[in-house]
Amino acid sequence: MASIKDVAAEAGVSVATVSRVLNQHPSVSQDARLRVTAAVERLGYRPNAVARSLRTDQTRTLGLVISDVMNPYFTELARSVEEEARALGYSVIIGNADERPDLQDHHVTTLLDRRIDGLLVSPTDGGSPRMLDAARTGTPMVFVDRWIPGVDVPVVRSDGRAAVRDLVAHLYELGHRRLAIIAGPAATTTGRERVDAFREALGAYGLALPDAYIGQGDFQAASGRRVTEGFLGLAEPPEAVFAADNLMALGALDAVRARGMRVPDDIALAAFDDIPWFVHTGPPVTAIAQPTRELGRAAVRALVDRIEGRTGESVTLPARLVVRRSCGEAVPRDPLPTPSVPPVPSTPSPVRRSTP
Amino acid sequence: MASIKDVAAEAGVSVATVSRVLNQHPSVSQDARLRVTAAVERLGYRPNAVARSLRTDQTRTLGLVISDVMNPYFTELARSVEEEARALGYSVIIGNADERPDLQDHHVTTLLDRRIDGLLVSPTDGGSPRMLDAARTGTPMVFVDRWIPGVDVPVVRSDGRAAVRDLVAHLYELGHRRLAIIAGPAATTTGRERVDAFREALGAYGLALPDAYIGQGDFQAASGRRVTEGFLGLAEPPEAVFAADNLMALGALDAVRARGMRVPDDIALAAFDDIPWFVHTGPPVTAIAQPTRELGRAAVRALVDRIEGRTGESVTLPARLVVRRSCGEAVPRDPLPTPSVPPVPSTPSPVRRSTP
DNA sequence: ATCCTCCGTGTAATCGATTCCACGAGGAGG
DNA sequence: CCTCCTCGTGGAATCGATTACACGGAGGAT
Structure with a gap:
C-alpha cells in the first residue's frame, strides 16, 4: 500500500508538503498542491x-459499550449514536456486553487500548476497576441509559416516572388491582428505578407491591418467561404484569401462551421500551416509549463536547406511554385518553412514532 | 498515560526488554521479567x-459491513461474528450501510484506512470501486449472506432453494394457488435468488409467477407495506404473499391490518429469515430460517484463514422451513405437522430454535 | 542598492511500540 | 588458558504520519 513517501516521490516534493496538502495547510503553492493531488489520485x-x-x-473514534445488541432498543440506540457521530466526523466502535460484566470489561479494555477519543457506556453493573479508573483519570466518558451512582460522568437518559404513573392509571382504570412487575437486575440503575417508579405510582392509588409480585429478571427473554411462570403459579396471580424491558415482555408472552392463557383476557401485559414489533404481536403491546434516537444524539453531542474541551452536560428526556391492546380493550373511546404527546422541543423531536 | 519508556525506567531495564516481556519472548531472565511485570502493575x-x-x-481487527443493523437477522449475524472473532483473538468493527451504497462505501473506506486485517461484507450493491479494488489488491475479504458475482472472494451464505420448495409445497397443500412475492433489490444476490427459487418451485407445481405478482421491495418495512397494498388492490389479489425478508413481512402485516383484513384468513403470509418475534406476531409467521450463527462463525473462520495464510473456502449451509400459522391452519393435526422443536443441543449447533 | 518580511519548502524530531544487531559475561570444550 | 557458544541485554532503526524550525528567494520599503 502506498505511503506518503511514495506520494512525495511521485509528486517530486517532500513528505512535509504532501502532508500539508492533505491537511489543507494554507502555505502550499498552487503548483505543489496540484502535483500532489495528481500523485495521490x-x-x-x-x-x-x-x-x-x-x-x-x-x-x-468513539467507543460504545452497550448491554445487549439483540435488544432492539439498544440496536436503535447504537444506530443513532453512529449516525450522529458520523455527522460530527467520528467513527464508532461498538462493544456488546451481553449483560455480562466480564464482557463489558473486556470491551472497555480493548477500546481503551485502541486509544479511542471517548467512551459511551450503558453499564451492566457497578463498573469494573478499569472503567472507574478511566473515568477518574480523565478519559472523556458519558453514560447513556444506565449509569453508575457516585461516578462523576454526565448521564444521558430518559425519565420514565411520569410514563409509569400514566401506565398505572391506565391499568387502574381498566379495573386491574393486583399489579406485578418483572424487574431488571438490581445492579443497574434502570433495573432499580423502574421498580421504584412502579411502587410509587401504585402507592398513589393505595395499592401495595407485595414481594411476591416482584419477580427478579435480568433483562433477557428467558428470565421474563421464568418469572411469569412463577406469577401464574401463585395462589392469587396478578391481574397485570409490567415487564421492565421489551425482551422480558417477550418471555412473558411466551409463558402466558405456553399455559394456554391469553393476553389481555386472562392477564394484562405492559412493557418498558417500545419497539416496532409490539405493534404486530398478538395482541399489540402497551409500552413506555423512550426517545431513543434523541438519547443517542444527545449522548454523542455531550461526549464530543467533552472531547473537544467544551462542557458536555447530563440530559434527561421524558418517556411516554403508548397504549395498545395488551392491558384490555380501552372502554368505549373516552375515559382515559392516551396521554398527549409532550411538546416538540427545539430540533429533532423526541416523539417516537408508535407505528413503523 | 504511561508508555513503554516509563515502564523501562521504572523497572530499570531497556524498552527492548520490556517489549520482550510483553511479547513473551523466551530470552529474558527471570529477574528482569519479574521487575518488568511489577513495574507494569x-x-x-x-x-x-x-x-x-x-x-x-x-x-x-476485522471489519464487518452489513446492510442494515435494524434487521434482526443482521444483528444476530453481527453478534455471532463478534463472538467467533473474539474467540480467535480479533476485534470487530461494524459498519451499518442501511442498504445505501454510499454509506457502504463510506464504511469500507474508513475500515481500510484503519488498516483492518480483513473485511467481511454483505454487499448492498455491485460494489464500489474502492471495495472491488481492495478485493483485487489482496485485502483479505469474505462475502457473507450476499455476494458480488465475478469477484474472486469466498462466499459464506445459506441456500434457501430447498426451503423455498418446501414452502411452496406447504402453500399448495393448503390450497393456495395464486402466489406472490415481495422481492428484494435486484442489485443484491439474495434479492434475485429468492425470486428465482420461488419461480422455479412454482413451476414444479405448474404454477406461473405473473409480473403483477412480483413486487419490487428494498428489504425495508416500508416497501413491504407499499407492495402489499398494491397486491391487495389488484382485481385478482394473490392468496399468499412471500416476503423476501423479515422487515418487508412486517410491512406486509401492516398493510393487511390497515385494510382491515386478517392473516391468514384473508391472505396468507410467509417470510424469508426467521426471527424470535415471528413466534409472537398475530398470527405467528411461517418463515424460512437461516443458520445465522453458523454463518457468522463460518465467515469469520474463512476470513481468519485468509488473513493467516491458510486457504479459507466458500461455505453454503442449508436453510429450513419453520411452519407456523400465517399460511392457514395446518389441517386437523397430522397431514403436515409443524416441525417439532429440535432438542436443545450441547453447544453450537447449526440448528436454530423456532422459539426463543 | 540594501535590508526586512513573508512565503513556500525541506530536514529532522517525534509519537510508542517491535526487532535486528552487537556486545559482554559466563560456561564448556580443547 | 584460550577459543567458541549461548544467553541476556541494550542501542538504534523502523513503521507512516505531523510539525517545529531553518533556509532561500522574491518583493516591498527606505
Whole structure:
C-alpha cells in the first residue's frame, strides 16, 4: 500500500508538503498542491489512520459499550449514536456486553487500548476497576441509559416516572388491582428505578407491591418467561404484569401462551421500551416509549463536547406511554385518553412514532 | 498515560526488554521479567495498540459491513461474528450501510484506512470501486449472506432453494394457488435468488409467477407495506404473499391490518429469515430460517484463514422451513405437522430454535 | 542598492511500540 | 588458558504520519 513517501516521490516534493496538502495547510503553492493531488489520485493513496493517530494522539473514534445488541432498543440506540457521530466526523466502535460484566470489561479494555477519543457506556453493573479508573483519570466518558451512582460522568437518559404513573392509571382504570412487575437486575440503575417508579405510582392509588409480585429478571427473554411462570403459579396471580424491558415482555408472552392463557383476557401485559414489533404481536403491546434516537444524539453531542474541551452536560428526556391492546380493550373511546404527546422541543423531536 | 519508556525506567531495564516481556519472548531472565511485570502493575501500564499496529502492520481487527443493523437477522449475524472473532483473538468493527451504497462505501473506506486485517461484507450493491479494488489488491475479504458475482472472494451464505420448495409445497397443500412475492433489490444476490427459487418451485407445481405478482421491495418495512397494498388492490389479489425478508413481512402485516383484513384468513403470509418475534406476531409467521450463527462463525473462520495464510473456502449451509400459522391452519393435526422443536443441543449447533 | 518580511519548502524530531544487531559475561570444550 | 557458544541485554532503526524550525528567494520599503 502506498505511503506518503511514495506520494512525495511521485509528486517530486517532500513528505512535509504532501502532508500539508492533505491537511489543507494554507502555505502550499498552487503548483505543489496540484502535483500532489495528481500523485495521490494516480497512486490511489489513502493516509494511514494508524500512523496519523499515533502522531496526533487522537483517533476520531468513539467507543460504545452497550448491554445487549439483540435488544432492539439498544440496536436503535447504537444506530443513532453512529449516525450522529458520523455527522460530527467520528467513527464508532461498538462493544456488546451481553449483560455480562466480564464482557463489558473486556470491551472497555480493548477500546481503551485502541486509544479511542471517548467512551459511551450503558453499564451492566457497578463498573469494573478499569472503567472507574478511566473515568477518574480523565478519559472523556458519558453514560447513556444506565449509569453508575457516585461516578462523576454526565448521564444521558430518559425519565420514565411520569410514563409509569400514566401506565398505572391506565391499568387502574381498566379495573386491574393486583399489579406485578418483572424487574431488571438490581445492579443497574434502570433495573432499580423502574421498580421504584412502579411502587410509587401504585402507592398513589393505595395499592401495595407485595414481594411476591416482584419477580427478579435480568433483562433477557428467558428470565421474563421464568418469572411469569412463577406469577401464574401463585395462589392469587396478578391481574397485570409490567415487564421492565421489551425482551422480558417477550418471555412473558411466551409463558402466558405456553399455559394456554391469553393476553389481555386472562392477564394484562405492559412493557418498558417500545419497539416496532409490539405493534404486530398478538395482541399489540402497551409500552413506555423512550426517545431513543434523541438519547443517542444527545449522548454523542455531550461526549464530543467533552472531547473537544467544551462542557458536555447530563440530559434527561421524558418517556411516554403508548397504549395498545395488551392491558384490555380501552372502554368505549373516552375515559382515559392516551396521554398527549409532550411538546416538540427545539430540533429533532423526541416523539417516537408508535407505528413503523 | 504511561508508555513503554516509563515502564523501562521504572523497572530499570531497556524498552527492548520490556517489549520482550510483553511479547513473551523466551530470552529474558527471570529477574528482569519479574521487575518488568511489577513495574507494569504499579503503573497500570497497557500497551498502545495504535503504536503496536503501526510497527507490526496488523491490527487484529476485522471489519464487518452489513446492510442494515435494524434487521434482526443482521444483528444476530453481527453478534455471532463478534463472538467467533473474539474467540480467535480479533476485534470487530461494524459498519451499518442501511442498504445505501454510499454509506457502504463510506464504511469500507474508513475500515481500510484503519488498516483492518480483513473485511467481511454483505454487499448492498455491485460494489464500489474502492471495495472491488481492495478485493483485487489482496485485502483479505469474505462475502457473507450476499455476494458480488465475478469477484474472486469466498462466499459464506445459506441456500434457501430447498426451503423455498418446501414452502411452496406447504402453500399448495393448503390450497393456495395464486402466489406472490415481495422481492428484494435486484442489485443484491439474495434479492434475485429468492425470486428465482420461488419461480422455479412454482413451476414444479405448474404454477406461473405473473409480473403483477412480483413486487419490487428494498428489504425495508416500508416497501413491504407499499407492495402489499398494491397486491391487495389488484382485481385478482394473490392468496399468499412471500416476503423476501423479515422487515418487508412486517410491512406486509401492516398493510393487511390497515385494510382491515386478517392473516391468514384473508391472505396468507410467509417470510424469508426467521426471527424470535415471528413466534409472537398475530398470527405467528411461517418463515424460512437461516443458520445465522453458523454463518457468522463460518465467515469469520474463512476470513481468519485468509488473513493467516491458510486457504479459507466458500461455505453454503442449508436453510429450513419453520411452519407456523400465517399460511392457514395446518389441517386437523397430522397431514403436515409443524416441525417439532429440535432438542436443545450441547453447544453450537447449526440448528436454530423456532422459539426463543 | 540594501535590508526586512513573508512565503513556500525541506530536514529532522517525534509519537510508542517491535526487532535486528552487537556486545559482554559466563560456561564448556580443547 | 584460550577459543567458541549461548544467553541476556541494550542501542538504534523502523513503521507512516505531523510539525517545529531553518533556509532561500522574491518583493516591498527606505
